[in-house]
Amino acid sequence: MRYDPEILYVHKLCFFMFLSTFTLLAAAIVTWNFDIPSGLKVLAAGLGLSYIVMVLKKDFNPPETKLTAKRMAHTILQDTSPLSIARFASQLYYYFHEPAQAISLLEKYLPSQDPLICTTLGDILLKEGKAKRALYILRDNPFALVDPLLLATQGRVLKHIGKIPEATRLFERSLSLSKREKFPKSSSNWITQKILTISYIANIHHRLADCYIILDDITQAKKHYKAGNRLLLDISLWRRCPPVPIDSTKNRKNTY
Numbered sequence: 368m369r370y371d372p373e374i375l376y377v378h379k380l381c382f383f384m385f386l387s388t389f390t391l392l393a394a395a396i397v398t399w400n401f402d403i404p405s406g407l408k409v410l411a412a413g414l415g416l417s418y419i420v421m422v423l424k425k426d427f428n429p430p431e432t433k434l435t436a437k438r439m440a441h442t443i444l445q446d447t448s449p450l451s452i453a454r455f456a457s458q459l460y461y462y463f464h465e466p467a468q469a470i471s472l473l474e475k476y477l478p479s480q481d482p483l484i485c486t487t488l489g490d491i492l493l494k495e496g497k498a499k500r501a502l503y504i505l506r507d508n509p510f511a512l513v514d515p516l517l518l519a520t521q522g523r524v525l526k527h528i529g530k531i532p533e534a535t536r537l538f539e540r541s542l543s544l545s546k547r548e549k550f551p552k553s554s555s556n557w558i559t560q561k562i563l564t565i566s567y568i569a570n571i572h573h574r575l576a577d578c579y580i581i582l583d584d585i586t587q588a589k590k591h592y593k594a595g596n597r598l599l600l601d602i603s604l605w606r607r608c609p610p611v612p613i614d615s616t617k618n619r620k621n622t623y
Contacts, residue, residue: 455472456488473488514544516567
């Protein structure tokens with residue numbers, strides 16, 4: 368299963384923290400039974416190994432289908448908040464491969480004008496090749512120009528249909544707003560939400576850099592690739608500027 372970069376980063380970082388827990392326990396046991404230097408060596412080796420495993424991990428298996436279905440049904444009966452609806456629709460789309468049902472569910476709750484509902488719907492429509500419809504729905508939301516995630520999703524759609532300057536402006540606005548506006552709550556867990564927010568911002572930097580590459584502004588592209596990379600602990604998710612042709616006068620002017 369192929370996850371979005373933001374979700375993949377959450378999975379990878381949680382996996383790293385899971386492995387690190389065993390490392391901490393092992394280090395504590397060694398320290399208790401032997402000495403502090405030995406415990407520190409175990410800690411360093413364990414964290415290093417955990418990091419390498421995280422970097423090499425490229426995909427994660429989805430949860431067991433029947434169990435997921437039961438949990439979804441139980442949750443949706445008790446909680447119809449935008450977060451639960453968006454999560455339910457995402458599970459329908461990613462785990463059960465039911466795009467029509469996911470879209471139908473989100474459209475049912477679209478009148479709530481919740482940014483997360485709208486963003487999730489726009490994202491799924493874009494993945495299903497319905498970019499123009501996605502853009503219409505995203506722009507119709509009253510928070511379209513003030514919500515960082517809605518702006519970023521619009522930028523992705525515009526980039527997909529080739530409107531690079533417009534996409535660039537929306538990505539820039541999204542980054543600017545993200546400094547003072549919160550992203551829609553995408554998780555009930557505080558730590559997961561924090562990781563998601565960092566991952567969202569890093570991904571926006573990378574997508575913005577891609578736009579600048581298309582616009583032949585290599586300086587800005589490098590700037591945003593680096594800015595995105597600095598936010599990500601996992602170097603396997605880092606992005607780099609493509610090589611600039613030596614004979615490209617225009618590109619040479621924009622390089623460091």
